[in-house]
Amino acid sequence: MRFKDVVWHDELASTNTFLREMYRADADLPSGTVIAARRQTAGKGRLGREWIAEIGRDLAFSFLFRADTPLEWTPSLAMATAVGVAEAMEAQGLTVKLKWPNDIFASGGKIAGILTECLTGESGLVMVVGIGVNVNMRRETAEKITPPATSYFLETGQEQDTDRFLDIILGRLPRWLEEWEDGGFGKIRPAWEKLAANPGEKIIARHHGRARSGTLAGYGEFGELLLLQADGEITRVWSGDIETEM
Numbered sequence: 001m002r003f004k005d006v007v008w009h010d011e012l013a014s015t016n017t018f019l020r021e022m023y024r025a026d027a028d029l030p031s032g033t034v035i036a037a038r039r040q041t042a043g044k045g046r047l048g049r050e051w052i053a054e055i056g057r058d059l060a061f062s063f064l065f066r067a068d069t070p071l072e073w074t075p076s077l078a079m080a081t082a083v084g085v086a087e088a089m090e091a092q093g094l095t096v097k098l099k100w101p102n103d104i105f106a107s108g109g110k111i112a113g114i115l116t117e118c119l120t121g122e123s124g125l126v127m128v129v130g131i132g133v134n135v136n137m138r139r140e141t142a143e144k145i146t147p148p149a150t151s152y153f154l155e156t157g158q159e160q161d162t163d164r165f166l167d168i169i170l171g172r173l174p175r176w177l178e179e180w181e182d183g184g185f186g187k188i189r190p191a192w193e194k195l196a197a198n199p200g201e202k203i204i205a206r207h208h209g210r211a212r213s214g215t216l217a218g219y220g221e222f223g224e225l226l227l228l229q230a231d232g233e234i235t236r237v238w239s240g241d242i243e244t245e246m
Helices: 014-027 071-091 153-158 162-183 185-195
Strands: 008-011 034-037 059-067 097-099 103-106 110-118 125-133 202-207 209-218 225-228 235-236 241-244
Touching: 014 034, 014 059, 014 071, 014 110, 014 202, 059 071, 059 162, 071 097, 071 103, 071 110, 071 162, 071 185, 110 153, 125 162, 162 185, 185 209, 202 225, 209 235
Parallel strands: 008 034
Antiparallel strands: 034 059, 059 125, 097 103, 103 110, 110 125, 202 209, 202 241, 209 225, 225 235
């Protein structure tokens, strides 16, 4: 896996949308194409949410990824990406935790998120992977975000150059994308479980207004969450949000 030179834009509605349109215009667009924006006017998070970032202070970028892998592996691609981003952050002195399926937290606040979009799975998987990182976000902005947010600056008291931060992340991602491409979630499971919520925790899984509570029983073959409910049944949760049950 090799990333191409990053193409920066002063302003885009969404790096994911822009890269998706690039692929539609040129189906031969190479894997590893990277688009980054100084400002997003319509940044997207999971489940249709808005992704909020401070202009020039935070990082928003997307890359195209081609893989000859089974379509059922796609949910765990975001998890592999999260492991790589978390590793890059830890190399910068941060202590982070992964939250299923694709968020990164520090000190209880969300510091990064990942959004994957499948463009085609017919003749090899083609995905757009979008990553947002709160690099130099200030507290007044972080406090407006739900769930609570944090940033590299708020955690360390130091500013970080966003271009450099992107280079650090792109330097860590290839290893985990290659591991995933070689064996899906099974190849990244140890790294994911080391940084993610521990089995046995009481959690609530929410999706489309439905809430199910139970005990985290681990993760399935494809990265799905295994929820042990009170009646002893294990439910496989493929999408949604989880929170610790109080």
